[in-house]
Amino acid sequence: MRAFGEFKRAWDPDGLMNPGIIVDPLPLDADIRVATDVRPELPLLSRTTLAYGEDDGDFAKALRRCSGVGKCRRQSGPGVMCPSYQVTQEEKHSTRGRAHLLFEMANGEVITDGWRSEEVRESLDLCLSCKGCLSDCPVNVDMASYKSEFLHQHYKGRIRPAAHYSMGWLPVLARLASLAPMEANRAVRLPGVSSLAKRMAGVAAERDLPAFAPTTFTRAHRRRLNRGEGRAGGPKVVLWPDTFGNLFHPNVLVSAVRVLEDAGFSVVLPKGQVCCGLTWVSTGQLDVARAVMRRAVAALAPLVSQGLPVVGLEPSCTAALKHDLVELLPGRRVHGSPPPCTPSPGSSTSTRRTGVRRAWTPPPWPRCTATSTPCPDSTRTGS
Ligand code: SF4
Ligand code: SF4
Secondary structure, three states: OHHHHHHHHHHOOOOOOOOOOOOOOOOOOOOOOOOOOOOOOOHHHOOOOOOOHHHOOOHHHHHOOOOOOOHHHOOOOOOOOOHHHHHHOOHHHOHHHHHHHHHHHHHOOOOOOHHHOHHHHHHHHOOOOOOHHHHHOOOOOOHHHHHHHHHHHHOOOOOOOHHHHHHHOHHHHHHHHOOOHHHHHHHHOOHHHHHHHHHHHOOOOOOOOOOOOOOOHHHHHHHHHHOOOOOOOOOEEEEEOOHHHHHOOHHHHHHHHHHHHHOOOEEEOOOOOOOOOHHHHHOOOHHHHHHHHHHHHHHHHHHHOOOOOEEEOOHHHHHHHHHHHHHHOOOOOOOOOOOOOEOOOOOHHHHHHHOOOOOOOOOOOOOOOOOOOOHHHHHOOOO
């Protein structure tokens, strides 16, 4: 090779022909994004909001997880990653594309407007925050969390899209509407109001808005207890009254109470109005999400410190409590509790964790049932 080099230099002393090729190659690691243990400082990432507990508190380290192998670009196969790529077939709408764009934003060489970058916002816009990548990516890239962080920083001190307010604050708006649910249902079905509400919520015009239940689950449950109809004896279990179940589909939570009571538990609810904060997390309103989660921890603390298991039915909510809460309130584990939530009573793990009534078997179910596995169910809850 040295002889080749000398020969070439004799005929091309200024190195004009194929510079850096064959006889004078660049070091093997010259084009690797981060080649050594000496990581470049990325000042943009010095003040992030999430804890990045799995990455030693370092968002840059989290962004370096992606090795580019492209499993997130597949069209079929087991797992859920990545739905937005499967529909668009575009690199910028894949987990890998997003991870690379975020890294370029942090690096500041190609994307120079930092957190305000419209390219990065556009790439993250179609991310469903489904957390599919957290379980399906070989290195567990958690794009939903990175998206929350980005949106939080991107819109700091600025007006957000209307959908961030309507969807992010949905638990509060829905709670207000639940004071007069029938009137609220009638109002949102008026032609003009309905299309305005859908536009503000970012809901497709062809979709129907969900209807508020005539009474909330928590109200109905307390009335039932006051009538002495609830099961009093037996080991206690905490049922998490998620916002959608509580305000829109209370029959799901009512059924859970029936199952739990039949299995020998008595069901208790956290005191006051609780929420997991997911809608604020997914729209990047992390300061509000943190405050909401603090309230959730305060409501659960007295119960889980007695060793009571917590059952959640809505996978997105239990995932938020198990994953996002720890990222926003690092170190705020509820005393005496293993994880903040256990999976739904339908899963075998709940009885395994509570260790109660192992012999219980559900009564025969006369009809066929169809089940589906929502993304966060198979990713973060591990059920
Ligand atoms: S995001 Fe994960 S699956 Fe996709 S290229 Fe990066 S490492 Fe591979
Ligand atoms: S959270 Fe879901 S949609 Fe977003 S990058 Fe990951 S797999 Fe794709």
